[in-house]
Amino acid sequence: MSALTDAPRPSLAARAPLLIVLCGCLIAMLSFGPRASSGIFMLPMTGEYGWGRDTFGLAIAIQNLVWGIGTPFAGAVADRFGVTRVLWIGAALYAAGLGLMAYSATPGMLHLSAGVLVGFGLSGCSFNIVIAAFGKMLPEKWRPLSFGAGTAAGSFGQFLFPPLAAGLNTTIGWHQTLLVFGLAMLLIMPLALALSGAPSAPKVGERPQSIGAALGEAFRHPSYVLLVLGFFTCGFQLAFVTTHLPAYLMDRGLSITVGGWTLAAIGLANMAGSLGSGWLSSRMPRRYLLAAIYFARGLAIIAFVLLPANPVTAIGFGIVLGLLWLSTVPPTSGLVMLMFGTRYLAMLYGFAFFSHQVGGFLGVWLGGLLYESLGSYDFVWWLSVALSFASAAINLPIVEKPVARAAQPAAG
Structure with a gap:
């Protein structure tokens, strides 16, 4: 009877993997929503304070860069102590950044709030940390689809x-909208409890690293x-x-509503794209999948720029781009896990994501800078x-196999 009493209880991942996936997905949804809405706030803020688009663009560029810088460190802490505290x-930080952004009347305050605070907040509670938690906690058969989910x-x-x-x-104003979004980020805290668990240990026979x-x-x-280099383009x-x-579409004669629904179409289509990518990641070489995604994105952008601007082409572009949007994440994270295992998955994927965010910094910053100097977004x-x-082309030479490591010598 004592032996039965003292037997270790199965982990939550073993007892209820679906609960872990559900809570992780809710965290990813909440954390990605406000940062995906940044373009909606650009024209109201720049119009009220008389800033150029380069000022707002620099704040979001800082956000992307800080997000990228913070992610490997957040990942290292999560690898060492678990993800709940990091989340x-x-x-x-995310909630504080959005709240302060609502009262940012100077470029410096905007760069601190929307840039630094939201950026560090994202590094600790975005889908990157969630995916790493899935890789550590869930049984192997759950991982590819959970990455896509x-x-x-x-x-x-x-x-x-x-x-x-x-x-x-349009109803309560952009100041109050940011405050509402900031309060919504606090819902991440109770959801994070489901992702609490022991950090992964080295496998039997593997050297501690x-x-x-x-x-x-x-x-x-x-x-x-x-x-890592290929992931730069995605960001x-x-x-x-x-x-x-949204501003580009308004420049071409469309409304802010069309801009919002185009971003929404990207998000909705990428639900199918990400799940499909997660499914394909376990059924075909991931390097070919990544190469196909990047190549198709290039073709989609060419068509969008050359076609006339109207709601149909805008939403159509959103749907096509959405199918290819974050579909790079499941094969990228899967390749990192295949090469190096789960022990330092959050940190090593975090460094790949840093490259992604350096690309994000340049994409946002150059977009605003070149618009102000050239009067259009065409060059970008x-x-x-x-x-x-x-x-x-960069992804094609990747070798898909685990890194060779020396085994731990047997004792005695």
């Missing part, structure tokens, strides 16, 4: 929040470096489109096309 701190949930946040932001802006050794191993691995395109697409669109085709 709590991230949610608190977590990414798709972020996309549902993009579907839900931009039209909500556009509607609230320090953080420094794990980083050295990863950056000496050519396939990891190629993966460039996503951040540029999220921030500048064509640069995005060139980056798409370059990333398609």
Whole structure:
């Protein structure tokens, strides 16, 4: 009887994996929604304070860069101590950043709130941390689809929040809309309790590895470096489109409502794209999947820029781009896990995501800067096309196999 009493209770992941996926998906949805709505706030804020689009664009560029800088460190803390504390701190910073953004009457305050605070908040509570938690906690058979589900949930946040932001802006004003979104981020805290669990330990027979050794191993691995470089393009395109697409559509004679629904169409279509990508990631070489996604993005952007601007072409572009939007995440995170295992998954995926966010910084910043100097976004669109085709080529040489490691010598 004592032996039965003392037997370890199965983990929550073993007893209720669906609950973990559900709570993680809700966190991803909440955290991705407000940052996907940033373009909705650009014209109201710049109009009220007399700023150029480059001022607002720099704030979101800082957000993307800080998000990227903070993610590897948040990942390292999550790898060492578990994800719940990281999610709590991230949610608190995110809420504070959105609240302060509502009262940011100077560029410096905007850069601090929307840039630094929201950026660090995202590094601690975005879908990157959720996906890493899925990789550590869930049984192997659940992982590919859960990666797609977590990414798709972020996309549902993009579907839900931009039209909500556009509607609230016209009814209660953009200041109050930001406060509402800030309060919504606090819901992440109770949801994070489901993702509490022991950090993953080295496998039996595997040498214990320090953080420094794990980083050295990863950056000496050519396939990891190629993966990191290719992910740059994804960030460039996503951040540029999220921030500048509503204004670009208004420049071409369409309404802010069309801009909001185009972003929503991206988010809705990417639910299917992310789930499909997660499903395909376990059934075909991931490098080919990534190359196809980047190549197709380039073709979609060419068509969008050359076609006449109207609600049909705008929403159609949103649907096509949405199918390819965050569909890069499941194969990218899956490749990191395949190469290096789950021990430092959050940190190593975090460094790949840092490259993504450097691209995001440049996409948002150059979008605003070049618009103010050239009077249009055309150059940035064509640069995005060139980056798409370059990333398609970069991913093809990746070798999909675990890194070779020496086994731990047997005792005695």
